[in-house]
Amino acid sequence: MLTVGDRSQAFQSLNTGARLKTDLNRYSNELSSGKPADVAKHLSGRTAAVAGLDRDIERIDGFLDRATALDLTLDRQQLALASITETLEDSGLRMIVVRSDTTLSQLETAEKLGEDAFGSAIERLNGFSAGRSLFSGVATDRVPLASAQTILDALEIEVAGLTEAGDIATAVRDWFADPVGGFSAVAYQGATGDAAKHRISEIHSIDGTARADAPEVRSALAASATAALSARLSGTIGHAERADLLKGAGTDAFSAAQGLHGLAARIGDDQALIANERVRLGAQRTMFASARNDRVNLDPFESASRLQEAQQSLELHFTATARLSRLSLANYL
Template identity: 25%
Template structure:
């Protein structure tokens, strides 16, 4: 009887050993990746029918994280806006304080008031023209331009500077209270944000965007179903009143006027400044309310982000102990395979002759 025996050559054994080593190396790399990241290396293959659930959860997480980034930037912008409004009120207060006699009974002089008003005017214009990350705070959607034209700089759109516009409207100095009130009325008309024409607040002083037909400025979606109307624009009456009052005092040395004219002029200027200060305070209050709404939304989103990450971890994650154990086992197997493959590669028929 003839028996056929299938032989297994040392060459074939060596080749199979190398294949086994390659396969174990691949598995070891995957196990190392899982142990390092905490997630399955081939997530969707491992999840099977649950892959759709994981993809949907990740999509919701990505949207939430996008909102979180946008909202954090918006919160910092609103914080700076509120701070700038506070700085403007402080600048106005330095001028308003000059109208009140000190405890020693000394009142301001016309020259002192005029100098203080001009300094405050330049300071306030700089504060209104502040920007955050290159975006103007008070220009509305036209956020790449300065909100307010510098006082002595000609506006190309109108061919006038704010100072020239004011001085043209005032003309000759008022000689009595009636003239002072008439000239103050003329300035109030051109500083009205709704006035049209070149020699107006909107035509020469304010460079930002107009509000829409509903009177709204900027808005942004801060969550899937939530839109926030935010910010303050320098076409708000608070800004025009503030700048009108400072311009009146910066343009006229009241010590050169008749007492009745000086009293009327100063009274109208300070009325405008008080209106501006009150309006700025209201704007600060609105900014605070907007930040509160935004912070509530951000807190809710942070909680949802945590929940979605936990869901993803439960679906895509691997047990750290299991991953470490598997890594050790594969390392041991690979070391054994290396040893066997090395021994097989050294076998030769000549060793046994």
Template identity: 30%
Template structure:
């Protein structure tokens, strides 16, 4: 490094200016090496923060979508598990009820009805499943159970069938209770909202629709047939063995007829789960790409920074050596 003498005061000023610049560079390079990020972002982007601002905005939006995807995924998983319980318990009940045609004693009929009562309880419990404290089958009324308890439903049905003396009569009343507009199920059985839950916004132009409620016809038919058999365990048509056996047989046939609808319901929800997973993977990929781009704009090359830092330190030491020879200044005074 060469220096031109322009008088003692001018020379002193020149040395101090060079010293200040070198110290500033050393501090900047030290900070960049420690943080791995450029110290003067404005200089890096030439004062145009449009790109950085756009990246940050996109990342914030994608982070919000990622949270929505997580919530939607958990909600869908809770639904799918519940549907699995409904289908599994229905299948078990169907197998048990189809044996009722061969039931030859009151004990056999009662045992079958008792088993189905337990399966009815399990299905009701599944339909009252919650995800993160929200009922999944209650529509927009996520703060309450979707349907009344199994005991409450059966108690209402027992009142409704009072006076019926034939299997056909009991079955007709139970069917009306579950399926008639304004019937027992709508007034006291289903406790959720008639307004379906809005679809989850999981991405730009992407929505996950999980609007199934416990009032869905497939669920009504499932509950109706399980309840029809469970009523036998509660004393329906007591003393009429053929009549009770007929109720069990009707219930088994009814459950068998809706097995495909249950499978279709699970398949449709499975498609929604696949959609959530696909969009989630895409979002993660987009976030990764934007973070790489941002890092490229903000980061420094550690080897280049280290080399420049070493060079600046050498220049400062050289300047100090030259200054000290000319003014006999010690290092402490020079670095002040």
């Protein structure tokens, strides 16, 4: 018959075994991770320095995350602008050589290239990256431009009644440059106002990303739209005027391409700043993390010793328990 003392001894043995198993698991985890299970206890309650380092690391991680996301956006913008510029220059080469004695087939080919360049530019400018519009400024939930068809329809109405190539080209340029009406009212639907700053570190920020209403972009769109409009006006202006319109559009295309190169260069400057800051912040993070590890990480030899002691204690406990379970009066006597 079990006595109260027997039951008490059994419970005590179970508790001791459970505690030793818990210690063994904790020391095993500490040895494999190199970190204490209870940081506050390991530091004897002196956690202020580690908490400060944790805040510094968290702050740097926030900057690095924002810098990485912004760099991805800028990279996608560079790809889009490079494509627009290349297409604009290719079509400009075909347009700038057009003359009044150019055949109708060659004229129509140049017009088609201009129209394709315009449509391609609109498509690129309306692109998204990671679910965010590339050229809408802070209005990342929507495309910045109306469709190519909508814009050309509006331009056709704008130049209705004009028959001179120079007048038509001027009207198109003015429509795209209008800060209130024209392009701003009909075509552009992204964010307006001052560009939002993107802080990439405690000392540097980027003054927003390129938008589809930038002067360089407007000029590029105006050049290719003029060529596209030439085909639409074939019923109201003559062959010579269409040729003059295309030749002028070709000249404007090369000028606009230079503007796009300049815009891409400014984006490149921002990317260089981001790259430098990421390197600096990365080095700073490594320094803070190393300082934190010096305070928090466990000595592997001490951890191994504690684990070995815990194993030996558990083995002794099991051995003693087994012997006690076999103990009888006859054996005792």
